[in-house]
Amino acid sequence: MAYSITSLCVNCFACMDVCPSRAIAEAKPHFVVDARTCTHCEGDYADAQCASICPVEGAILDPDGLAANPPGSLTGIPPERLLALAACSPA
Amino acid sequence: MELKVLGPAKPAAGGCAKGSCGSTADQMAHLPEAIRDRVKNHPCYSEEAHHHYARMHVAVAPACNIQCNYCNRKYDCANESRPGVVSELLTPDQAVRKTLAVAAAIPQMSVLGIAGPGDPLANPARTFETFRQLSETAPDIKLCVSTNGLSVPEHVDELVRHNIDHVTITINCVDPEVGARIYPWIFWKNRRIRGRKAAEILIEQQQRGLEMLVARGVLVKVNSVMIPGVNDEHLPEVSRVVKEKGAFLHNVMPLIAEAEHGTYYGVMGQRGPTQAELTALQDACGDMNMMRHCRQCRADAVGLLGEDRGQEFTMARIDAMAIDYAAAMERRAAIHAAIEAAREDGRAQQAAMTAPAAVPAGTRPVLIAVASAGQGLVNQHFGHAREFLVYEAGPAGVRFVGHRKTDQYCVGSSTCGDAGTALERTIRALAGCEVVLCSKIGIEPWGALEAAGIQPNGEHAMEPVEAAAAAVYREMFEAGALDAAPAAQIA
CATH class of the missing domain: 3.30.420.130 (Dinitrogenase iron-molybdenum cofactor biosynthesis domain)
Incomplete structure (x- = not known):
């Protein structure tokens, strides 16, 4: 398995610019990782570059399919706080 | 270097010794003529100019290399007017077409800036390609860039090469303890760095970048976001430090934080300053040349500072416009000359009417x-x-x-x-x-x-x-x- 991008992606190009394998492409509705080209950055960097620069929690999944940046890990906003806000705002 | 021009201003007649004090017409008066000349038609650098000249931002820089607690990268709304928000991301080619179209339709336009929605210098290829094309096709338009500063040192040469005369660096702190409460992380040397260490690196890069730009003769404005209880008491120190290093203008802006923006500060209930608190802090920032007319505009704003005509210039509309670029440039030159003549008249009238106090x-x-x-x-x-x-x-x-x-x-x-x-x-x-x-x-x-x-x-x-x-x-x-x-x- 490779890294992958979810629908939470905001199409900011950051991951594409830093990917050492050029495995990430602009696409609709959001950027995609080419699973055959992705190397997990092994041999290039200690950390997967896409997961290290992505600003959106949950937008990048690691090879196990888990969020590389789980809720709260980037913004510092406690996830329960976000849930509470979502619950009281009109959809 | 000749650019370290901020101090000591002559006390204005009337007693206030602050260089930033006195009438707005006098605000730039203590700057050397060479610098006044470089900012006189820049709406974001001269309070007086912002009544006359328009600017625009092109949104070619979506990627960012840091996270600020007042920013939410998911936000994108046509009705919101604040930094970091855009409706339509552009390629460099589209940005150039848009700039030329706007500069033809709004001949008061004097400045093209790149300010995001991410950080321009975290998107060097897109940013510099836009600048390269524009310096060829619209040489009368001033180019400027607004950045968080992390990547300034590595791009100084390229900024100078593209004739970027004005750079704004957002510097919210010079103390990493304060910075750790503003920046949760930065992307640095291929790693995500967090906490105090991240703030230390960012501050060091900002200060080094400021010094390098000043040494190369680039005019540097410093933006600071005033965050009550976080950096409000610290900003006079920031003002002192950046002035000492040769920044020529300091723009202290109020934090914008609402829960619905989804930013850390918004969600956590951090308040922004009141108008009185903001004015008091601006007054407290020593004799630094303070900017007070900032409108905290969007990263795709178009028009005079108090307005945003971005909706008139979507790419769909621009593609339908037929524009004679050479004629537009001539018209701009004529309009700018007329503006300068009117400003001269206005100054004379102003002086005549305000003279005997x-x-x-x-x-x-x-x-x-x-x-x-x-x-x-x-x-x-x-x-x-x-x-x-x-x-x-x-x-x-x-x-x-x-x-x-x-x-x-x-x-x-x-x-x-x-x-x-x-x-x-x-x-x-x-x-x-x-x-x-x-x-x-x-x-x-x-x-x-x-x-x-x-x-x-x-x-x-x-x-x-x-x-x-x-x-x-x-x-x-x-x-x-x-x-x-x-x-x-x-x-």
């Missing part, structure tokens, strides 16, 4: 709101004003102190939930002002303003703003209105 020192100052559609004149109908310029008139003269927006969907938690009319909101936004100058005003708002303790005045229509404010102040003095404290206002 008949009001004795020690008389209390008055805040005067002005409805202006540009050109530095009292030339807007009260009901059409989406913002008011606020001037403080006193015995020593008239100085610009800020602006008040009237079109905000929410002007603060204290007013949330009540069904205030637009007029009531406007009156609340004008709290503290004793007079409002406009070209015309309807009977209903006239009565409501008077009842709220704010005197409407349409007698100075089409006059230069500062001269009109000075005249009103003299009239108030002569009428004995300055003997007593201001009338209590009903908010």
